[in-house]
Amino acid sequence: MNRDELADFLRVRRAHVSPADVGLPAGGRRRTPGLRRQEVAQLAGMSIDYYIRLEQGRGPHPSRQVLNALARALMLGRDERAHLFHLAGQAMEAPRIREDVPASLLHLISFLEEVPAYVLDARYDLRAWNPLAAALMGGLDGLADDERNVIRWVFLSPDIAEHFADEEKSRFARAAVADLRAAAGRHPGDRRIQALVTEMLALSPHFAELWSRYEVEIRREQRKQVTHPAVGTIDAICQVMPVPDRDDLRLVLYTTEPGSPSHRALRDLRRLTLSS
Structure with missing residues (x-):
């Protein structure tokens, strides 16, 4: 407790x-x-x-x-x-967060050629992604392991304004902190989550203010508007799905309405990815 x-x-x-x-x-x-x-x-x-x-x-x-x-x-x-x-210590003890990603999950995201897909762990570290997700988010393959953290990116990266408008960033930041708070409760002994929270409280006043609100809400589905320098604005539904038997991992998909300008923009982005 x-x-x-x-x-x-x-x-x-x-x-x-x-x-x-x-x-x-x-x-x-x-x-x-x-x-x-x-x-x-x-x-x-x-x-x-x-x-x-x-x-x-x-x-x-x-x-x-x-x-x-x-x-x-x-x-x-x-x-x-x-x-x-x-x-209060009434829930079942959560399993220790593991470092591996199931092979079946890696195969799944690789087959999703027209859908940006990635695997996120409980502390918002990106653990695996397909080429379209890398193209949409930019520069994933060139980052060190400790730099592939969505919380750090949202609150500390100077280039996030290139991807999200202020209102979009604010909405996502609030949802991410509420979700991280829930993860900290599910994994009370995870030192990696604790270390991330300590780091962000010291480095980001915005994170500290949101953390002090004590909002708790697990991310499941959220509309996002992402701006890509090559193909423009993409309106997508960000679907966050838990991985069976692995409550430390979640599959994140960016889907668009078939035939919409955003759907065509994702196809254009895929063509650019294949030609590069």
Whole structure:
């Protein structure tokens, strides 16, 4: 059980729920946003002293019943609820993150000739990709292993503006940090994830601000607009699919509407890749 992280999570999520959200009167001026501790305790059916001890990081090990009650009181989504259980030590221990990529997955992405595809691990390291993904993202083959990290690229790379508009970058950065927070909960003992978070907190104020929000949401599908210098703007659906029996790996596909300008742009990019 990670008492300090659990305490932080409860405090931050409490601040994001207003009395009106849960059918309570505002009750005059409030010094801080969100619910009061007493209101959370009341909604969860527990004593105020018990809840205060949880928020102070000195409470007992909460039962599954208590965690479910807190999740309802704080209006947590599915991913946030799972994260709460991870922090309280109630979820099954996650397997150690492995370095290998299954051969079947490598074969699959190589067969997807008209779809940019890559394999991403839990800490956002790119582990494998097909030629079209390399062409779309640019320069993957020439990077060192520790440079092929999407989190570092989004928050630290000076050339990201060439690929994403400000609004697109902001939306993706927020989703990536919320997803990384979920991964940190699923893999509490992974030092590589911990080291990445420590590094980014020191180097990127934007990352630090998003991390402090304590948003938790696993990436599954997201619309993206990517600008490529050779073929222009591509509107794609970024599909993120878990790899069976490997919750440390995910397959990421960029798909476009058949016959659309974006679909034609990807085909043009593939032709450029084959001719180079």
